Amino acid sequence: xxxxxxxxxxxxxxxxxxxxxxxxxxxxxxxxxxxxxxxxxxxxxxxxxxxxxxxxxxxxxxxxxxxxxxxxxxxxxxxxxxxxxxxxxxxxxxxxxxxxxxxxxxxxxxxxxxxxxxxxxxxxxxxxxxxxxxxxxxxxxxxxxxxxxxxxxxxxxxxxxxxxxxxxxxxxxxxxxxxxxxxxxxxxxxxxxxxxxxxxxxxxxxxxxxxxxxxxxxxxxxxxxxxxxxxxxxxxxxxxxxxxxxxxxxxxxxxxxxxxxxxxxxxxxxxxxxxxxxxxxxxxxxxxxxxxxxxxxxxxxxxxxxxxxxxxxxxxxxxxxxxxxxxxxxxxxxxxxxxxxxxxxxxxxxxxxxxxxxxxxxxxxxxxxxxxxxxxxxx
Amino acid sequence: xxxxxxxxxxxxxxxxxxxxxxxxxxxxxxxxxxxxxxxxxxxxxxxxxxxxxxxxxxxxxxxxxxxxxxxxxxxxxxxxxxxxxxxxxxxxxxxxxxxxxxxxxxxxxxxxxxxxxxxxxxxxxxxxxxxxxxxxxxxxxxxxxxxxxxxxxxxxxxxxxxxxxxxxxxxxxxxxxxxxxxxxxxxxxxxxxxxxxxxxxxxxxxxxxxxxxxxxxxxxxxxxxxxxxxxxxxxxxxxxxxxxxxxxxxxxxxxxxxxxxxxxxxxxxxxxxxxxxxxxxxxxxxxxxxxxxxxxxxxxxxxxxxxxxxxxxxxxxxxxxxxxxxxxxxxxxxxxxxxxxxxxxxxxxxxxxxxxxxxxxxxxxxxxxxxxxxxxxxx
Numbered sequence: 001x002x003x004x005x006x007x008x009x010x011x012x013x014x015x016x017x018x019x020x021x022x023x024x025x026x027x028x029x030x031x032x033x034x035x036x037x038x039x040x041x042x043x044x045x046x047x048x049x050x051x052x053x054x055x056x057x058x059x060x061x062x063x064x065x066x067x068x069x070x071x072x073x074x075x076x077x078x079x080x081x082x083x084x085x086x087x088x089x090x091x092x093x094x095x096x097x098x099x100x101x102x103x104x105x106x107x108x109x110x111x112x113x114x115x116x117x118x119x120x121x122x123x124x125x126x127x128x129x130x131x132x133x134x135x136x137x138x139x140x141x142x143x144x145x146x147x148x149x150x151x152x153x154x155x156x157x158x159x160x161x162x163x164x165x166x167x168x169x170x171x172x173x174x175x176x177x178x179x180x181x182x183x184x185x186x187x188x189x190x191x192x193x194x195x196x197x198x199x200x201x202x203x204x205x206x207x208x209x210x211x212x213x214x215x216x217x218x219x220x221x222x223x224x225x226x227x228x229x230x231x232x233x234x235x236x237x238x239x240x241x242x243x244x245x246x247x248x249x250x251x252x253x254x255x256x257x258x259x260x261x262x263x264x265x266x267x268x269x270x271x272x273x274x275x276x277x278x279x280x281x282x283x284x285x286x287x288x289x290x291x292x293x294x295x296x297x298x299x300x301x302x303x304x305x306x307x308x309x310x311x312x313x314x315x316x317x318x319x320x321x322x323x324x325x326x327x328x329x330x331x332x333x334x335x336x337x338x339x340x341x342x343x344x345x346x347x348x349x350x351x352x353x354x355x356x357x358x359x360x361x362x363x364x365x366x367x368x369x370x371x372x373x374x375x376x377x378x379x
Numbered sequence: 380x381x382x383x384x385x386x387x388x389x390x391x392x393x394x395x396x397x398x399x400x401x402x403x404x405x406x407x408x409x410x411x412x413x414x415x416x417x418x419x420x421x422x423x424x425x426x427x428x429x430x431x432x433x434x435x436x437x438x439x440x441x442x443x444x445x446x447x448x449x450x451x452x453x454x455x456x457x458x459x460x461x462x463x464x465x466x467x468x469x470x471x472x473x474x475x476x477x478x479x480x481x482x483x484x485x486x487x488x489x490x491x492x493x494x495x496x497x498x499x500x501x502x503x504x505x506x507x508x509x510x511x512x513x514x515x516x517x518x519x520x521x522x523x524x525x526x527x528x529x530x531x532x533x534x535x536x537x538x539x540x541x542x543x544x545x546x547x548x549x550x551x552x553x554x555x556x557x558x559x560x561x562x563x564x565x566x567x568x569x570x571x572x573x574x575x576x577x578x579x580x581x582x583x584x585x586x587x588x589x590x591x592x593x594x595x596x597x598x599x600x601x602x603x604x605x606x607x608x609x610x611x612x613x614x615x616x617x618x619x620x621x622x623x624x625x626x627x628x629x630x631x632x633x634x635x636x637x638x639x640x641x642x643x644x645x646x647x648x649x650x651x652x653x654x655x656x657x658x659x660x661x662x663x664x665x666x667x668x669x670x671x672x673x674x675x676x677x678x679x680x681x682x683x684x685x686x687x688x689x690x691x692x693x694x695x696x697x698x699x700x701x702x703x704x705x706x707x708x709x710x711x712x713x714x715x716x717x718x719x720x721x722x723x724x725x726x727x728x729x730x731x732x733x734x735x736x737x738x739x740x741x742x743x744x745x746x747x748x749x750x751x752x753x754x755x756x757x758x
Contacts, residue, residue, distance in 0.1 A: 039699075039700075039703045039705055040696075040699065040700075041700055041703075041705045041707045043705065043706060043707075044706040044707065044710075045707070046707065046710070068699065068702065068703060069674065069695070069698075069699040069702075073674065073675055073695055073699070076675055076677065076695075077677060077693065077695060077696070083693070083695075083696055083699075084696065085691045085692055085696075295448065295452065296452055296455055298455065298456060312464045313464055314456065314462075316448070316452055316455075316456060316462075317419075317456070317462055317463065317464075319448075320418075320419065320447065320448040320452070321418075321419075321420060323447065323448075324418045324420075324447060326418055326420045326422065327422060327423040327706055327709065327710070328420045328422075328423065328424070328425065330706065331423075331425070331706070331710075
């Protein structure tokens with residue numbers, strides 16, 4: 001995995017950068033947002049539609065695919081790409097976040113984590129080696145190691161122990177992975193909201209020399225400023241020539257702040273999940289299309305948007321679909337939100353290239369928030 | 380509305396015919412199957428996808444649209460076509476079938492029918508005139524008059540009274556309709572399973588001279604043979620130069636039998652509804668994709684099918700989507716079933732033109748039924 005980076009030097013936003021991430025299955029222009037296809041499908045979308053929105057890479061989940069349909073079936077299909085009919089890059093999360101979200105259903109040891117399936121209650125044992133092995137079979141282009149994720153908030157000792165275990169597991173994952181040419185294994189920075197733990201983790205992972213670095217354990221309910229502070233202290237400690245991935249962030253405001261600090265990749269269920277609840281992204285923030293105010297509103301979701309949804313359908317029609325529980329409603333809102341984010345990061349790429357990112361940043365914050373109700377960053 | 384018909388003369392299947400139905404919004408090659416978009420959307424599909432499957436006309440429902448979003452909003456949008464982004468012909472059912480299905484929620488008089496909304500329990504009064512007026516606002520290309528539908532089975536007197544009322548209401552509908560150039564109002568034949576009532580209704584409607592005739596009250600749970608008998612006695616009494624529409628039929632076997640008797644148009648929720656339950660149409664009958672036997676089946680739904688779904692996805696993947704409650708699963712099965720039916724009728728059109736319909740008919744029945752489990756005609 002090679003990353004070519006151009007970055008802009010201005011007084012305030014010197015870390016914002018645009019680049020090209022080269023993978024065997026395609027080039028990803030960064031900064032990039034990765035739509036989430038947890039179960040081997042980006043909810044409500046076809047692969048062709050995802051490409052149409054402008055996405056160049058999607059995320060899927062080791063934990064979910066391992067449980068259903070199971071690794072063996074995906075292996076038999078010739079890997080995840082062929083199984084789901086997606087030929088561009090895929091990043092697979094290890095499942096650490098999912099397993100540790102199970103709370104009462106899991107038990108962690110130095111060797112690995114025992115958990116019960118959320119589908120049928122069956123018991124499974126995951127180790128760093130197993131997570132790598134499953135992802136080798138899935139054939140994703142970017143793999144994530146199993147990490148020990150703690151709840152927010154957690155005390156210093158718990159956070160430190162989990163971070164140190166994450167480092168030891170990162171080392172084991174690296175040793176277990178033998179397909180470095182085809183699949184890049186990233187390192188994941190943990191350490192909660194304790195600056196010294198974050199710093200220690202960044203330095204240790206950098207020393208292990210991963211082809212890319214992810215920031216985990218953020219966007220878990222904390223205020224945006226708190227996340228930004230962790231980015232501010234972490235990113236300078238990661239090598240500039242490697243891609244940086246901020247996990248679980250998918251709102252325009254948090255994306256912009258992450259990019260301003262040097263993040264290259266993002267993923268989040270937010271744009272697709274809120275879409276299924278009838279919430280759509282516009283430059284001012286969000287619209288809740290089920291609201292009565294849109295019943296006779298014949299304008300598109302975003303009059304400035306050129307997506308399939310905004311070219312052909314009114315807010316009134318989409319509201320009717322949502323109120324009638326029609327699948328097309330979810331499809332249109334999902335399509336719009338993914339298009340919105342893909343075009344948002346594309347506009348930022350242009351701004352960075354043209355050295356106008358500082359202007360873009362100020363304009364965004366002038367317009368955003370106007371409608372209030374922007375509390376959609378974490379879910 | 381003009382219909383140009385070419386029909387084949389063979390010994391056994393002399394009534395099968397192919398033709399062109401000319402409307403202001405497009406030509407429909409017949410026999411044709413009309414996908415159902417009850418609430419102003421064919422469930423799970425975009426208009427572009429419906430066209431891709433080969434459909435040239437869809438059906439929507441006056442009753443549902445009148446209740447939600449309401450006639451006023453569709454009027455404000457510039458009619459149903461613009462509201463739902465579909466520029467080919469639309470046939471709207473009057474809502475008679477829906478209103479009379481409400482049972483305890485409705486009360487019928489000579490003037491019209493009072494019913495309570497299935498959505499919010501509000502009370503509404505529909506007359507033949509009102510049904511026409513609403514459809515004038517919807518702007519559908521083919522309109523259906525309000526008819527008095529009886530349950531199956533019903534006794535002779537009840538069926539006769541409803542049929543005679545349907546005739547009086549047909550007359551009133553005709554008088555109320557002033558947009559004959561733009562919108563064709565069909566007559567609906569009722570009379571249950573009583574041959575003399577059916578005959579009387581056919582003759583009376585023919586005398587009123589409608590631009591097309593629908594057969595209602597069929598495909599309501601009776602055996603296929605019973606429906607075929609009613610078609611056999613009814614169709615010879617309808618003018619050959621006018622389109623004939625068999626309401627509520629959407630299985631390949633019943634379509635074929637209808638076409639063999641001279642039917643030109645069909646509609647049914649069957650292909651889209653069973654798709655959402657994971658049932659798909661193949662030349663042998665149906666596959667239930669949720670079944671365990673398909674878990675590792677890497678073949679497409681129908682190896683002979685060239686639809687988007689069959690070109691790109693395996694039964695195993697679609698099963699995984701369905702088991703995981705993923706919307707893409709319903710989209711793919713819906714797409715396939717609509718494509719299957721559109722291409723089924725297209726193959727019949729060719730067979731009739733090439734005077735090989737008798738062969739097609741025999742081949743179909745040799746192959747169909749092999750898998751048993753074809754009890755999907757009525758739902």
